[in-house]
Amino acid sequence: MTDLATLQQSFQHYLRHQDGAGILTEIVNDAALSAQQRLAVYHEGYYLRLIEILENDFVVLARLLGEESFSQMARAYIHDFPSQYRNIQYVGCRLSEFLARSPVYHEHSLWRELATFEWALEEARIGEQATSVSIAQLAELAPDAWGELSFVLHPTLKVLRLHHNAVEYYQASYAEQAWPELLTHTELQACIVWRKQFAAHYRYVNSAEAWMLGVVLAGERFAQICAGLCDFMPEEEVAPYALGRLQQWFADGLITRLCLAE
Template sequence: MTSLKQLQERFQAGILAGDDTILGDVKDSARERRSVLFGVYRNAYVVRLAEILGNDYSQVHAYLGDEGFAKLARAYIAAHPSDRRNARWFGRHLPDFAKETAPFAGHPEIAEIAALEKALDDAFDGPEATPLAIGDLAAIPPEDWPRLTFKPHPTAVRLCFTTNAAEIWSALKDGMSPPAPARAPEPQALIVWRQEYMARFRPLAAEEAMMWDEAAKGVRFGVLCGMLATFAGEEDAEFRAATYLKAWMDSAMLTGCQVQQPLGEAQSGAPSFGAGNRASVRPVSQ
């Protein structure tokens, strides 16, 4: 005799893996065959997963339309069955799937729109942290600035797009007709992060993107200034570096700084600033 646990396991396998063993426990009705009857549950499950994807990737849905997004959702669900109890993570592979799978891979803006949506959701769900304040930097002696390193906000993510996906996303978010997809003349750097209660993104010019990437690795401020001098000329290199730094602080993109000890000295006494936490709520827009 089949136990309740065995029946539940067969039912789950029938829904999640397409295993037809469960059909042996289902009877045909007077009007319909058992495969059709059980198919109602299978279809309902797929529809629910597609709804989850549509909620998580609303602008991809808007861009592709109902029919196009349904095609993407069906292909994704077949390739990536749900493997987490929390539906929040079901669509985590969609950007890579769209990037690598035909026919969607032939339209790279689809994967990049999806990547931006995922990054914004992840930024909201990311760890809490108190932004670095101007007063924290004011406490650092000028002679220590060359050895200063910075800590990015834990939600900050760098993206690099090859298309105008960010412009398409923004237009769709505003309820406007999106521009036609186009290849960017050069890779477009973007930064995604959470500021207070809002997930945000903005483009980065090439020089700022380079400085951010190196600062995020822990490169000292003095070295960053030297890199900017090499990147776009020595004139005003320190001023440009300070301008970028202020913009990051004004936007709450940094959460700490530390004066690195000279080589050969212990770092345990190096002063650090910015280490608190704050509450967060889900943003309703960019």
């Protein structure tokens, strides 16, 4: 008699690989439906259920590939990267990694970037809750306190660095326009993704703002940030630039706390 552990391993093996070696003889056969047909309900259901989840999380990638190609790619992903998540909402989190590592798909770097971008949007939608602060809090500070000021950014903020115009593909899809021509940037383009209210937002940032966000995330204080910006622009432009970015971040809901040195 097969023990519970062996039976479950064999059943799961069938779901993933449709190999009935260990499980077929364990299943009751009858005239209405054979053991193989009964197991096939689970095998097909497993793939179809997860493909549907991926179609919903990667809407633009699915449109770009078309139903059949997307389904084939998604099947390969589910096969190679079986879910280890309790929550089905995270099933797509390694799609971009799969596309990078798969010998079949690794040449399609646009698909990989689109997957990265769409997953970042999805993660932002369900990411950690935080309340943004208003720019009025900044105005309340004494001017000599600014140098020691640091900022806590929204926990959903992610900085992506993209080789291709994946963002334009995303926009074209939702605007129901023709796909743009594929572009490869000479330098990586930084794009930030975050949640404001309940919606995922994104925008490109230039190299100075990307650097600023990086050091703010690392906990640097405003005086150090301004000093570092001198590498990107003439000194007289630093203060207006830094203030302009801060204003934008407040408007974007990116700042959730102002911290002053003890």
